[in-house]
Amino acid sequence: MENRFEIIRQAAKNKNINIDFCSKYGEFGYKLPEGKKGILFSDWNKFEKYPRIMEWIEENYEIEWCDEWVIDYNNDKCYRKIHNSYGWQPSMYMDNNGEIIPYDDINEMNEEEFKEFLIENNFLNNPKTAIDLVRFEPKGELIGEDKSRMLESKPDPKKMLELAKEKYPENDFYFVIDSVNQFGFEFVLYKI
Numbered sequence: 001m002e003n004r005f006e007i008i009r010q011a012a013k014n015k016n017i018n019i020d021f022c023s024k025y026g027e028f029g030y031k032l033p034e035g036k037k038g039i040l041f042s043d044w045n046k047f048e049k050y051p052r053i054m055e056w057i058e059e060n061y062e063i064e065w066c067d068e069w070v071i072d073y074n075n076d077k078c079y080r081k082i083h084n085s086y087g088w089q090p091s092m093y094m095d096n097n098g099e100i101i102p103y104d105d106i107n108e109m110n111e112e113e114f115k116e117f118l119i120e121n122n123f124l125n126n127p128k129t130a131i132d133l134v135r136f137e138p139k140g141e142l143i144g145e146d147k148s149r150m151l152e153s154k155p156d157p158k159k160m161l162e163l164a165k166e167k168y169p170e171n172d173f174y175f176v177i178d179s180v181n182q183f184g185f186e187f188v189l190y191k192i
Contacts (some may be wrong), residue, residue, distance in 0.1 A: 005037075005060075008053055017046045020066060026077030026102055028091040028134050032062060039078055041066040072100040086182040089134040095121050103133040114139050115172070115192060123174045125165075127157035130175035130187050138176050140192035143168075160189050 009019050020041040024032055032039065039062045047054045057063060070081045072092070079092040079100065092102045101117075109117060118124040123131060131138075143164050157175060164173050171191040179186040 004056070008057070012042070012046075015046075018042060018066065020071060022071045022078040023076045024078075026072060026075070026091060027080045028103075030080075036060065036062050038062070039064055041069055041071070041078070043067070070094070070100065072102075074100075075102075077102070087180050089132055089177070089180055091134050093121070093131070093133060103135050106131075106133065107135070107137045109139075111139065111192070118172075118174050118192075124172050125161065125174075127161045127175070130157075130177045132177040132180075132185075136176065138188075138190050140174075140190040143173070143189040143191055155187075157187070157189075164189055164191065 005021075012019050022039045022041070025039065037060050040057060041064050043066055044054070044063060047057075064078070068080060068082050068084075069078050070092075071078045079090070079102075080088070081090070081094075090103075092100050093106065094100055095117075106114070106117065115124070121129075123129050143160075161173055164171075168191055173189055173191050175187050175189055177185050177187050
């Protein structure tokens with residue numbers, strides 16, 4: 001990063017204003033515009049007193065709100081952590097250890113790795129959790145043809161899982177949120 005940015009960053013830090021940096025977006029649908037040096041994250045309301053500094057920052061960097069994004073420092077990518085539209089789904093999963101796992105890494109897992117992921121993150125045979133990722137490619141077999149309406153008009157995940165276990169006692173199961181809209185979401189059940 002260039003010297004001018006570091007001077008601004010240090011001055012902001014002296015006023016208890018944090019500015020964070022990331023080189024690229026990992027979030028689906030976002031791309032760093034040509035000519036921008038990276039992405040900066042902060043509470044930009046705190047910069048209202050400094051219009052010339054903000055002008056320089058906006059000319060050289062993309063800006064995002066620090067409370068809406070998370071940075072994967074291991075891969076120098078950032079991901080939105082709260083929705084920005086009715087149909088938004090995350091592009092990453094933050095596991096129980098705080099590790100960020102992008103959707104494409106989950107899609108590339110082999111069967112053994114995927115099952116370990118399900119167990120470690122409490123997805124396996126749990127009607128209270130569901131994988132909610134954009135472009136997630138479920139592994140295993142979809143149970144039922146009518147998605148979440150497989151058993152009744154208002155599906156109960158606990159009941160769905162109980163019936164699936166009765167029918168396929170040798171299998172394990174997990175739920176996937178496959179559709180999000182303004183007033184709710186739809187989920188499906190997979191067996192592995």
